[in-house]
Amino acid sequence: MYVEPSEPHPEIPLAGGDVTEGVVRAGDTVRRPVGPNAPLVHALLRHLEDVGFAGAPRFLGIDAAGREVLTFVPGEVAGRPRPAWIADEERLASVGRLVRDYDQAVAGFVVPAGVRPGYGVSEPPGMPPEPSYPAEVVGHMDYTPDNIVFRDGRAAALIDFDMAKPVARVEEALNAMLYWAPLGDPADADPPLREVDVPRRCRILADAYGMSDVDRSRLVEVALLRARRSWFSMKQIAEERGGGWARMWDEGVGDKIKRREAWLERNAVAIDAALHAV
Ligand SMILES: Nc1ncnc2c1ncn2[C@@H]1O[C@H](COP(=O)(O)OP(=O)(O)O)[C@@H](O)[C@H]1O
Numbered sequence: 001m002y003v004e005p006s007e008p009h010p011e012i013p014l015a016g017g018d019v020t021e022g023v024v025r026a027g028d029t030v031r032r033p034v035g036p037n038a039p040l041v042h043a044l045l046r047h048l049e050d051v052g053f054a055g056a057p058r059f060l061g062i063d064a065a066g067r068e069v070l071t072f073v074p075g076e077v078a079g080r081p082r083p084a085w086i087a088d089e090e091r092l093a094s095v096g097r098l099v100r101d102y103d104q105a106v107a108g109f110v111v112p113a114g115v116r117p118g119y120g121v122s123e124p125p126g127m128p129p130e131p132s133y134p135a136e137v138v139g140h141m142d143y144t145p146d147n148i149v150f151r152d153g154r155a156a157a158l159i160d161f162d163m164a165k166p167v168a169r170v171e172e173a174l175n176a177m178l179y180w181a182p183l184g185d186p187a188d189a190d191p192p193l194r195e196v197d198v199p200r201r202c203r204i205l206a207d208a209y210g211m212s213d214v215d216r217s218r219l220v221e222v223a224l225l226r227a228r229r230s231w232f233s234m235k236q237i238a239e240e241r242g243g244g245w246a247r248m249w250d251e252g253v254g255d256k257i258k259r260r261e262a263w264l265e266r267n268a269v270a271i272d273a274a275l276h277a278v
């Protein structure tokens with residue numbers, strides 16, 4: 001149980017995320033409702049603290065209201081509308097390095113016995129199978145601009161570990177590319193990212209992350225499989241969870257995923273070439 005300071009701080013709502021209602025700041029802490037993946041996330045955050053990884057909030061306990069208490073990470077998060085700086089290639093490279101450092105810090109973390117990772121959503125019928133590459137790390141897997149805190153123009157910390165799960169490392173690099181290259185139809189991109197050179201940005205991320213040649217050659221294949229699967233999983237999660245997920249579905253996220261799949265098919269060769277060019 002988290003022990004409150006004698007002088008309670010006022011609670012300030014934190015906007016920015018898509019789905020978690022009731023995220024607030026109180027003094028130097030953040031309070032969030034405990035999600036279905038919390039047993040994994042709390043163990044993961046403790047591991048990151050043990051290994052001295054500076055790029056994540058600390059887990060401080062559960063408060064009297066049953067919310068998780070995290071340290072507030074100072075800095076700047078890309079809100080909406082997206083700032084022009086999300087197109088900056090230096091910042092992009094810093095995102096790749098932060099993901100690399102996180103994956104290195106988490107490498108020794110083993111999912112505790114009895115903890116089942118995941119969002120607790122069932123696999124809908126018709127969903128194509130997962131890519132067959134075995135898990136290598138407990139990935140963060142939600143590298144949206146809202147989940148990366150910048151300081152001095154560099155990606156400094158990750159927040160929001162709700163999507164963490166064991167994955168192959170290619171999935172981590174892919175997830176960062178999804179939001180930061182970004183991988184999708186330019187018409188669906190945030191305005192600062194509509195006219196960027198996406199294959200070039202994939203390469204910048206891959207190099208900063210230190211992506212292996214083998215993972216580079218798997219990237220497009222895994223991206224296409226993930227796009228096909230995510231249409232099913234987003235639909236399912238919208239139906240089972242409602243809330244922000246249902247809102248996203250109603251706003252057309254399913255069609256956007258279909259356009260991403262088509263765009264990936266059209267750009268597969270260019271992305272592959274950029275990742276491998278010497
Ligand atoms: N530990 C933290 N330190 C600083 N800001 C945070 C922290 N946790 C959340 N926030 C802020 O609150 C927003 C929403 O929180 P987040 O945990 O990402 O929820 P969601 O699941 O809705 O995305 C973030 O985009 C960020 O601006």
Ligand SMILES: [Mg+2]
Pocket residue numbers: 016017018146147159160
């Ligand atoms: Mg978030």
